[in-house]
Amino acid sequence: MAVPQRSDPLAPPLGGCRSCYQAVYFLRRRACQLKAEDVVRYQANDARVAWRVVEGEGVLLHAVTSGYYGLNQTGTLLWQQLVARPSSVEELATWVGEHLTGAPEDPAVEVAGFIAQLLQYDLIDAAVPGAEALAPGQPVSLLQADGAEYEPPLVSPFGELEKLILSGE
Amino acid sequence: MIRSEQDSRRRARLVARELQLAISSPHHTLYFHGESMGPLLIEGDEVVVEPVEWERIRPGDIITYRYRDRFPTRRVIRKSDTGLELWCDNWPDRSFTAARADVLGRAIARRRDGVWLTVRDREWARARRTAVRRYLQLVVFPPLYLRARSTAGWVLRKLGLRRRSAGR
Numbered sequence: 001m002a003v004p005q006r007s008d009p010l011a012p013p014l015g016g017c018r019s020c021y022q023a024v025y026f027l028r029r030r031a032c033q034l035k036a037e038d039v040v041r042y043q044a045n046d047a048r049v050a051w052r053v054v055e056g057e058g059v060l061l062h063a064v065t066s067g068y069y070g071l072n073q074t075g076t077l078l079w080q081q082l083v084a085r086p087s088s089v090e091e092l093a094t095w096v097g098e099h100l101t102g103a104p105e106d107p108a109v110e111v112a113g114f115i116a117q118l119l120q121y122d123l124i125d126a127a128v129p130g131a132e133a134l135a136p137g138q139p140v141s142l143l144q145a146d147g148a149e150y151e152p153p154l155v156s157p158f159g160e161l162e163k164l165i166l167s168g169e
Numbered sequence: 170m171i172r173s174e175q176d177s178r179r180r181a182r183l184v185a186r187e188l189q190l191a192i193s194s195p196h197h198t199l200y201f202h203g204e205s206m207g208p209l210l211i212e213g214d215e216v217v218v219e220p221v222e223w224e225r226i227r228p229g230d231i232i233t234y235r236y237r238d239r240f241p242t243r244r245v246i247r248k249s250d251t252g253l254e255l256w257c258d259n260w261p262d263r264s265f266t267a268a269r270a271d272v273l274g275r276a277i278a279r280r281r282d283g284v285w286l287t288v289r290d291r292e293w294a295r296a297r298r299t300a301v302r303r304y305l306q307l308v309v310f311p312p313l314y315l316r317a318r319s320t321a322g323w324v325l326r327k328l329g330l331r332r333r334s335a336g337r
Contacts, residue, residue, distance in 0.1 A: 050188040057177075059184040063192050068185035070177060158181050164189045166216055166233055166242040166276075168203030168257065 023116030024109055027089065041086035041127040042115055044079065049123050051079070060123055066161045069121060074100065075114060075153035082118075086127030089115055100150040107150070114153035121157065183238055190233065190240065190273055193218050198280060205257035206231070206242065209296040214281050216242070218274035226253070229297040231276040234267040241265065242276060244297075246304050258300045261307050 044051075051060045058071035058079050071079055074096070081087050081095060092115075093108035104110070118124040193199050198215035210216065210231070218233050226232065226248060232255065233242045243255035243265055253272065255265045278287040286292055325331035 050192045052184055052188060054180065054184055059181045059188070061185045061188040061192070063197060066189070068181060068188075070181045156177075158178055158185070161182070161185055161189055164186055164193075164199045164240065165202045166199050166218070167236075167239045168201055168205045168210060168242050 023120075024112045027112045027116060039088045039090070041088045041091075042082055042118070042124045043086040043127045044083040045123055045125050046083070051083075053080075060155075061161070062122060065122070067121065068158050068161055069123065070156040070158060072151055072154045072156075073148065074151050075155060077148065078111065078114060078153050079118075082124055096150065100148050103150040110152045114155065117155040121155065123155075186238075186240070187235070187273060190218055191220055193274075195278070195280075195285075201242065201279070205259045206244070207259050209258065209293065210242070210276070210279055211281070214279045216276050216280075217278040218242075219277050220273070221275040223269060223272065226272070226275065229301045232267065233273050233276065235271040235273055236267075240273065241267075243267075244300050246301070246308075256304065258296070258303075261303060 048063045049060055050063060051058055053059075053076055056073045056076060058076035060069040060071065060079070062068070077100075078092055078096070081092060087095075089108055089112045093106075093111045096103050096107040096111060115124070189197070190199065194217060198217055201210045201214040201216050202212060204211060221230075221232075226245060228245050228248060230245045231242060232245050232253060233240050234253075234255075241255075243257050245253050246256050246264070247254040250269075252266055252268045255267060256263065257265075276288075278285055280286075288294075322331065
């Protein structure tokens with residue numbers, strides 16, 4: 001993956017891990033390469049991912065790899081947005097800025113890093129063009145999350161599950 | 170409330186295991202361990218469990234429920250508003266209870282040596298009938314039979330149709 005020069009206007013601010021930094025840069029460059037009407041939107045990988053929210057935190061299970069993942073609260077809210085409808089990084093960042101308290105000025109960087117993580121673990125797909133139906137400027141506000149505290153959205157990989165044993169002893 | 174990472178991980182694992190159960194299918198089977206449900210389910214059988222609505226659970230169904238971090242799979246013998254009474258086909262002298270909130274699904278198929286048997290097959294239905302009949306014979310009928318016999322004896326004696334037997 002390309003490493004940005006400091007002078008590159010697309011280079012994300014320093015901080016965070018190297019792979020997230022590079023992923024954000026990659027997504028930004030990719031977004032610039034695309035036409036305005038070809039904004040990439042992402043959607044939850046319904047066919048392969050089962051999920052549940054317990055006490056505000058999401059747990060995701062990949063049905064094929066048996067890998068399971070934890071989401072923090074902001075990550076869970078973003079995940080629910082991705083389940084509800086295909087969303088772009090910018091739309092998710094706008095939603096975060098409008099609904100969560102304490103969000104940074106440019107949440108797109110952290111949201112893009114979160115999206116990159118979800119892509120890496122095959123938990124989301126790029127949506128088919130035309131599947132999205134958001135009007136320009138329409139906020140993605142399907143959830144009653146107003147006032148929730150912002151924290152950088154995060155996916156925590158916990159490992160892989162072995163085959164489930166039904167106890168009949 | 171601040172949870173340690175270990176707690177979060179343990180809880181996530183338990184939730185993920187329940188999700189594993191929820192998505193079980195012929196492509197994602199579950200492993201049956203133990204001999205308590207033989208001969209229908211024995212050690213090593215691959216089992217499919219489907220989520221089930223409470224209203225659709227019937228005596229004779231094989232139910233998987235949550236018990237601590239395990240997933241016992243047993244046959245329903247009685248249903249109440251709050252939970253289920255269960256037993257194992259091979260252990261008729263022991264019964265178990267499961268709260269309504271802990272019920273996770275119903276076993277609908279098993280694969281053994283590459284051969285599928287589903288809840289619609291005769292063998293499954295026969296095992297179900299046998300288990301229910303055995304429960305009735307062992308648990309329900311004996312007290313009913315004894316009570317009916319003593320009541321009938323009392324009525325016959327009152328009517329003078331039968332004398333109390335002496336010396337027995």
